[in-house]
Every structure is written in C-alpha cells, then in structure tokens.
Amino acid sequence: MPFETGHGHGCILEILAVDRIRIGNGCGFWGDNLDAPVLLAKQGRLDYLTLEYLAELTMSILALQKQRDPQSGYATDFLDVLERLCPVLQSQPRLKIITNAGGMNPAACAAKARVLLDRAGLKDRIIATVAGDDLLPQLDGLLAAGQTLANLDTGEPLALVGDRVVSANAYLGARPIVAALEAGASIVITGRVADASLTLGPAVYEFDWGWEDWDRLSAGTVAGHLIECGAQATGGLWCNWQDAPDMANVGYPIAEIDRDGTLRITKPPDTGGAVNCETVSEQLLYEVGDPAAYLTPDVIADFTSVVLKQAGRDLVLIEGARGKPATDTYKVSIAYRDGFTSSGTLTILGPDAPAKARLCGEMILQRLRRAGIELAQSNIECLGTGACVPGVISTTETPPEAVLRVSARDPRRSAVERFTKEFAPLVTSGLPGVTGYTTGRPPVREVFAYWPALVAKSAVRPEVRINGRPVTSNDSLKAGRQ
Amino acid sequence: MSPPLKIPLSTIAHGRSGDKGNHANIAIIAYTPMGYAWLRDHLTADAVRDYFAPLRPARVVRYEAANLLALNFVLYDVLAGGASQSLRVDTQGKTLALALLQMPIAPSEKYTAMLRPAEEQP
Numbered sequence: 001m002p003f004e005t006g007h008g009h010g011c012i013l014e015i016l017a018v019d020r021i022r023i024g025n026g027c028g029f030w031g032d033n034l035d036a037p038v039l040l041a042k043q044g045r046l047d048y049l050t051l052e053y054l055a056e057l058t059m060s061i062l063a064l065q066k067q068r069d070p071q072s073g074y075a076t077d078f079l080d081v082l083e084r085l086c087p088v089l090q091s092q093p094r095l096k097i098i099t100n101a102g103g104m105n106p107a108a109c110a111a112k113a114r115v116l117l118d119r120a121g122l123k124d125r126i127i128a129t130v131a132g133d134d135l136l137p138q139l140d141g142l143l144a145a146g147q148t149l150a151n152l153d154t155g156e157p158l159a160l161v162g163d164r165v166v167s168a169n170a171y172l173g174a175r176p177i178v179a180a181l182e183a184g185a186s187i188v189i190t191g192r193v194a195d196a197s198l199t200l201g202p203a204v205y206e207f208d209w210g211w212e213d214w215d216r217l218s219a220g221t222v223a224g225h226l227i228e229c230g231a232q233a234t235g236g237l238w239c240n241w242q243d244a245p246d247m248a249n250v251g252y253p254i255a256e257i258d259r260d261g262t263l264r265i266t267k268p269p270d271t272g273g274a275v276n277c278e279t280v281s282e283q284l285l286y287e288v289g290d291p292a293a294y295l296t297p298d299v300i301a302d303f304t305s306v307v308l309k310q311a312g313r314d315l316v317l318i319e320g321a322r323g324k325p326a327t328d329t330y331k332v333s334i335a336y337r338d339g340f341t342s343s344g345t346l347t348i349l350g351p352d353a354p355a356k357a358r359l360c361g362e363m364i365l366q367r368l369r370r371a372g373i374e375l376a377q378s379n380i381e382c383l384g385t386g387a388c389v390p391g392v393i394s395t396t397e398t399p400p401e402a403v404l405r406v407s408a409r410d411p412r413r414s415a416v417e418r419f420t421k422e423f424a425p426l427v428t429s430g431l432p433g434v435t436g437y438t439t440g441r442p443p444v445r446e447v448f449a450y451w452p453a454l455v456a457k458s459a460v461r462p463e464v465r466i467n468g469r470p471v472t473s474n475d476s477l478k479a480g481r482q
Numbered sequence: 483m484s485p486p487l488k489i490p491l492s493t494i495a496h497g498r499s500g501d502k503g504n505h506a507n508i509a510i511i512a513y514t515p516m517g518y519a520w521l522r523d524h525l526t527a528d529a530v531r532d533y534f535a536p537l538r539p540a541r542v543v544r545y546e547a548a549n550l551l552a553l554n555f556v557l558y559d560v561l562a563g564g565a566s567q568s569l570r571v572d573t574q575g576k577t578l579a580l581a582l583l584q585m586p587i588a589p590s591e592k593y594t595a596m597l598r599p600a601e602e603q604p
Contacts, residue, residue: 388572452503
C-alpha cells in the first residue's frame with residue numbers, strides 16, 4: 001500500500017496517485033451472512049466494500065414488491081447492514097461502498113440510506129444511484145424499434161410470453177459506477193449491474209484505465225468475478241474442505257488490484273477459511289461457459305490467460321489477464337409468470353425406507369387424482385439415495401432412513417394449494433416409520449421463469465443521480481478531471 | 483494380469499459446478515500436469531454426457547483451460563427447468579461436480595504422479 005487508507009490521513013496524501021487498491025466483497029447474494037460485511041470492513045483495510053444482492057430471479061420478486069408499494073423493491077438487508085456499518089464509516093472516512101442493493105428501486109433505497117447516514121452524523125457522505133437498467137417501461141418501444149429480445153437459448157420471440165413479463169433488466173457495466181465515483185459518491189447504489197462491474201468500476205476510477213484497455217479491464221473483471229460470490233473464493237464449497245480451518249469464521253475475499261492489472265486475492269488475517277490456487281481456480285470457473293470468453297458489458301475476459309501463484313499465506317497472485325473488445329449488446333434478464341409450485345417433505349425410518357417413501361409419494365398424487373386434480377408436473381424424490389443426481393450415483397446399500405420430497409407445479413394456484421394439504425394425512429394414513437411433519441403445510445410460491453436475451457447498448461440509457469439530480473455524462477466529467 | 487485399479491476421479495482432481503438458466507457448468511481441475519494430461523485424453527465431452535445420461539443433457543461441450551489444469555464442461559438443458567422451474571432438490575446443479583468427481587477411473591500405474599501434492603502452502 002502506498003499509504004494507509006481508511007484511517008483519516010490528511011488531504012495531502014489524497015492527491016498522490018494510488019497504485020494499489022483493496023476491494024472486499026462482504027455479501028455474495030441476498031441471504032448471505034449479515035455480520036460478514038461489518039467484520040470485513042473492520043478487518044480488511046479496504047478502500048472499497050462491494051455488496052452483491054441480486055440473483056437472476058431476485059428482480060422479479062422486487063418488481064412485484066414495487067408494484068404493490070412504490071417505496072419498496074430493493075434489497076432491504078442492505079439497510080440493516082449499512083446501519084451497522086455506520087461506526088466503521090465514521091472511523092474510515094475514505095471507505096466507499098458499491099452495491100447493487102437498489103434492485104428495482106435504487107432511489108427509494110438511497111433515500112432510506114440517506115436517513116441512516118444523516119442520523120449517524122455522516123451528512124457529508126454522498127450517495128449516488130445508478131439506474132436505467134429497468135427496461136420494462138419501454139419494452140413495447142424496444143420491440144417496435146426492432147429489439148426482438150429473443151430467447152438466447154431457444155431463439156423464441158418474447159411475444160410468446162409477452163403479457164406475463166414481470167421484469168426485464170439490462171446488466172449495466174462499470175461506466176455508470178465510474179461516473180458516480182467521479183461525481184464524488186462515497187456510496188453507490190445500483191440496480192442491475194453485472195456483478196464483476198461492481199469491482200471493475202472502482203479500479204477504472206482509481207487508475208483511470210481506458211475503456212479500450214482490454215487487458216486491464218479484463219484484470220478488473222477477473223478480480224470482480226473472483227470475489228462476487230463472497231466466501232466461495234476463501235474456502236466456501238472448496239472440495240478439500242478438511243483443510244479449511246474455522247469455517248464458521250470464514251474471512252470474506254479481498255481483491256488487491258495494482259495499477260498495471262496485477263492482482264492478489266486474499267482475506268483478512270485471523271479469519272477462517274483458506275485462499276490458495278485450489279479455492280481461487282474453483283471460483284474462477286464457477287458459472288462460466290467458455291473460459292476464454294467471459295462476457296461482461298465491459299470486456300470479453302480471457303480466463304485462460306491468467307497465471308495463478310501462491311504468493312504467501314492465504315494470498316494468491318494473479319497475472320497476465322488478457323481481454324478482447326466488449327460486444328455492442330447488454331445481456332437482459334427477463335422474468336415471466338409461469339404458474340405455481342410447492343414442495344413438501346416427510347421423514348421415513350426403515351426398514352425399506354426408500355420403498356416406503358416412494359409409495360407415500362405415489363399416495364399423495366393418487367389422492368389428488370381421486371379429487372380430480374391432475375398436476376401439470378410433479379416429482380417424487382427420495383433424499384438419501386442420490387436424489388441430487390437421480391440415476392447417476394447408485395447405491396447398493398439401503399439407508400436406515402430417507403426423506404420423501406414431493407414437488408408440484410401447475411398453472412392453477414388452487415391445484416398446488418390442494419397438493420400441499422396431502423402431506424399431513426400421511427402421518428396417520430401412511431406407512432410405518434413416517435415422521436418429521438412438524439413444519440406445517442409447505443408454502444405455495446409463484447414461479448417466475450427466466451428468459452435471457454440481448455439488447456443493443458445504444459437502446460439503453462444508464463442514469464446516474466445524486467439526490468435525485470442527474471450527474472453529467474462520464475465523458476465530460478472525465479475530460480474535466482484531466 | 484490383474485484388472486486395472488479403479489479410483490474415483492476425486493483422487494486426481496477437484497472441481498465446482500453451477501448454473502446458467504437451465505444449463506450447468508462443471509469445472510474439473512487436475513492436481514498435477516500429468517493428471518491434466520490424463521483428463522484431456524480421457525474425460526471427454528462424450529464420457530461426461532454418458533455419465534450424466536440419466537439427467538438427459540441435450541449436449542455437452544468441453545472447454546480447456548490449461549493454465550488452471552482445468553476442463554470446463556457445459557451441460558445444456560440438464561437442470562429440468564433451472565433455478566425457478568425445476569422440481570428437483572438440486573435446482574441449480576450445485577452438486578454435479580461432486581457427482582462427477584465420484585466417477586470411477588482407471589488411470590495407469592503412474593497415477594501416483596497425479597495425486598494432490600502433500601504440501602499446498604508455500
């Protein structure tokens with residue numbers, strides 16, 4: 001580090017060019033550990049804390065929330081986390097937060113965040129929002145203008161499900177985040193942004209990397225991809241889990257990025273977990289298609305170009321990232337209503353646990369048929385017998401007990417609701433050894449199916465705002481800074 | 483001659499899997515360059531498709547990442563609908579890597595050079 005950040009050093013130091021920054025990710029998805037962001041910010045000597053909340057289908061749930069209440073539609077966990085981060089922000093005035101917690105409503109999220117910061121005496125911290133990813137209001141216009149939003153997998157036109165669409169969001173890139181930082185933001189709250197761009201944005205801002213400096217954009221993208229899932233880079237899910245100590249206190253990942261694009265993945269000292277070439281390479285290939293062409297809005301990153309090296313305890317050096325020009329499209333994640341679903345479980349002790357479980361499952365479906373309900377789709381699983389990969393792993397031994405899991409999906413909510421009422425009767429009219437019906441009727445959930453598509457970048461207008469006022473374009477700001 | 487020794491794939495490699503809609507990817511990473519050479523020759527897209535035949539993948543594509551000693555497999559339409567629609571307990575293919583790592587293999591007598599090095603930390 002050229003100087004210690006986050007401990008209130010004077011402004012003379014601040015004008016010195018920075019050659020290395022530390023970006024930590026304290027949240028890999030909505031539902032991740034609530035203490036992790038605070039612990040990471042306290043222990044990580046961070047310049048930036050990123051918090052990632054949006055899985056593929058989270059936006060559809062947030063879209064419906066916003067329909068019911070115009071002041072909702074964002075990841076509410078973030079506000080709890082931010083409140084607990086306020087003391088850290090007081091002692092580390094330079095620490096900045098980049099998060100996609102804004103979901104479908106970054107403005108409402110920012111308004112609530114403003115109240116929290118003001119109450120904590122942090123009135124000087126600027127909050128910026130990034131929006132423009134929500135394409136739902138302009139969907140008809142886009143289709144009329146020739147953006148077909150055809151399904152990336154099947155090629156089918158969106159008209160097929162058109163009236164059932166509940167959300168459509170473009171994955172924006174790092175540019176609007178950079179614009180927000182250039183406008184002085186300490187906290188950037190975005191809607192849908194490519195996960196890796198949450199990390200690339202600060203790197204581009206700090207090092208003034210060019211938007212055609214593909215190798216460095218690739219390096220920042222590698223860093224972002226590696227830390228975006230939180231502890232998955234630091235021991236979580238690691239195949240050699242026996243070698244990861246104290247996983248209850250697993251340290252969340254930190255990407256230390258150099259101006260030249262060299263980076264290191266590490267975690268705070270005195271935390272659990274592990275950072276080594278195994279944990280990092282497992283995560284580098286997580287949810288990846290062609291590793292030579294990892295597409296983001298900012299760059300096509302080539303993961304086959306990087307060299308990993310253990311450079312110290314819980315420290316992996318990553319060099320050589322290469323990138324290719326980004327495409328002229330944004331990926332769009334569309335969700336549409338697709339019926340209702342539910343699944344329930346019963347536990348069954350042996351002998352013959354799997355056979356009894358399967359028969360109980362059949363009884364549920366038969367009783368539904370007797371009531372005149374033929375489900376569009378159902379599935380009987382016998383957990384404990386390799387149900388995660390049915391038919392792939394076979395066992396010769398009969399387990400002493402098994403968990404029956406029966407699932408249903410149907411366009412009719414009423415049919416699925418009736419299905420949920422067929423578990424309890426098995427407690428008395430089922431087979432010997434049935435237990436574990438203690439959680440009541442399983443809940444019915446609406447299904448939002450996923451429709452991936454592309455849209456021309458020229459058809460999308462990212463918006464950066466501070467206190468509701470638009471920030472001037474990135475380019476003019478950048479020109480002003482030179 | 484004795485039959486070839488059968489060991490699980492996890493003896494010479496580790497990995498991780500995840501989802502992309504209704505598709506899944508499985509990264510299999512060798513512990514040593516010799517293990518990677520064996521994987522490249524034997525763990526073909528066809529072998530992986532056959533292994534997961536009960537899950538009915540539409541097709542399997544294999545990518546190489548020699549820098550990581552890794553093969554990355556994309557299994558198309560293998561998740562019975564994917565995260566929101568699938569009625570399986572593993573809607574997102576999270577367990578596919580561990581399932582593949584249980585594949586019995588018969589490398590060669592030299593497979594000890596494919597095992598995980600004892601000392602990982604520098």
